[in-house]
Amino acid sequence: MAEARKQDWIDKLHDFDRRWIFLAMGIAIIVPFFFPLGLPVQVSPMVRSVYDTVEELHEGDVVFLSLDMDPASVPELQPFYKAVLLQLKQKRVKIAIATTWYAAPPMLERWIRETVEANFVPDDAPAEKGLPDRDHVKNKLAKSKEGRYVKNVDYVWLGFREGKEAVISGMGKDLHDTFDGRAADGTKLSDIPWMKDRRQLKDFKLLILVSAGFPGIKEYVQQVQARYKLRMVGSCTAVSTTDLTPYYDSGQLLGLAGGMTAAAEYEKLVNHRGSGTQGAEVLNVGHIVVILAIIFGNIIFFVGRARERKRRAA
């Protein structure tokens, strides 16, 4: 009788409704979201390389920022975008922004209004504990009037061009021609002093790529990095990280920040606690649920298999 009850229990677990896992995951996400655990964030070498490379820029340098993403990748990529933008603004670096994703422009135009043209670090944001004096000064700068970039003076929004790799290859050859010589608002690129002579991607000090998939970092490396020996750093979604890491190992990418956890690391480096830091903490708890689900699934599988073998032997 006891044996029969045990078998029923295992059978039930075998046909376990997967919605219970979704519920557990939902709880694992919502609870730490409202009751933070304060888990530490350790900066990995790949992320530090991105920071160090951007840190080498000087006031007046011009970088090319390609935001190849859509709304679905916002949670993973927006925290990095904000953090790196803060660093660029602190250094007063000029930025040319473009995208090769058709779904991006409406969202990016809003981001530009809210983060490039305006200060996204609230004026009343508290200073982080243990922040070095140097960074205090920089943070103040980012919050001040100088943190507001002016269109076609401090930054240029080139917009979107369809063509994927062909467009990336075209930008490598002639950026002005690819965008018909005009910014998204119709301003002639030749009328912007710092864009006038920057006709190719190699004329930029650094390429910062925020990429959700195809086309993105991989295509930039394949089409222009190898050909023109460009300096590039990137941020990608977690799922692309393993595909892109070899480019970091070979030196084709000078740094890589993959997914929300890397964004949290970057936020730590620029001393701006944003949605990445909050998300990374929740992510850790979510991972524990996944690990437990894997262990649980394996136990059910192996117990079930052992029981089946026993039954056959009998």
Add this chain to the structure above:
Amino acid sequence: MTDLPMIDLLGFWLGIFLTFCILSFLYKDNPFYKFAEHLFIGVSISYVITQQYYNVLRPKLVDRLAHADHWFWTWDVFALILVVLMFVKVMSSRLGWLGRYPLAFVVALYAGLQINGVAQADLGQQIQRATKNMDLRKVNVNKMCKQSDDDERKACIERQEKALAGVPGISSVVAVKVRKGAEQKPFGSLDDIAKLATLSEAERSTFSAARGSVIGTDAKAATTSGQRDWFGIFSQILLFIGLLASLVYFYFSVEHKGTIGKISRFGVWVLMIGFGASFGLTVQGRIALAIGRVQDVAGTNMTKHQADQIHGPVVALVSVGIIIAGLVIWELREKRKRQAGPTSGGEK
């Protein structure tokens, strides 16, 4: 702080409502889920068509043809002909073969781009990486550049700073300070770097945090030349063996048994570790999406002023209420239909 326009507010509210509509699928397939799904597909397609027209067809084709005056007319007409041929494929089965030409043109163009890119970036550079010298040596922090020729000395300094910047805990900015520090007085041990007066507190703490004899600063740097990075050498050997074993797994001209079978088995393990890492990161990405939605509803990834206008949690509660009420009504109607079903079926 400017207020959000009404259209943006409606967008945020609709986004929260649609999130819960999609999540209602966890209960079962229902009209709320169907509505969100169909709306998503409809909006996506209409958006793509509009975007392609205004970004590609109008500037690249319509406007050019309208303003064309001389010989390059023909090139724009060529593009138009390719577009028309695409439609011939769906409009006429007899002339459908003509639709292959624009497809062949596009495939050839991208194949050409890809071959070049993959050969240079993936094949060439990655082979170069895989054939790196396995006998890895630690970076000598006390290396001096004493060449008499200025250019040679400059190049030596650049190389040394680059090498130092590759050591954990040493950024490119710190590398310059370390090199200059060594020039003034050679370091007796790596501990002396942390005592450099030119380092900021943040740089000092970063350097100290990166110390470690396996993969940390101590594993990659030393105060004398010629010291080996043993963990690095082990990693290089493992990478090389793993690469060969993985290639053997895909080599089908020899039967996978005996020694080849064992190597191939090791190759499978290497591949599985790679897939495991990919899977873990995929899961991470999916959880991040869920976190993103919670952040949107709670209003934590926007300014406080915006969050106060949107009232995400209230909208979420109202959305859940509407969906639950709607599902109850829908279930009751379905139940009534099921009860009435056999009778009406019989009448027919």
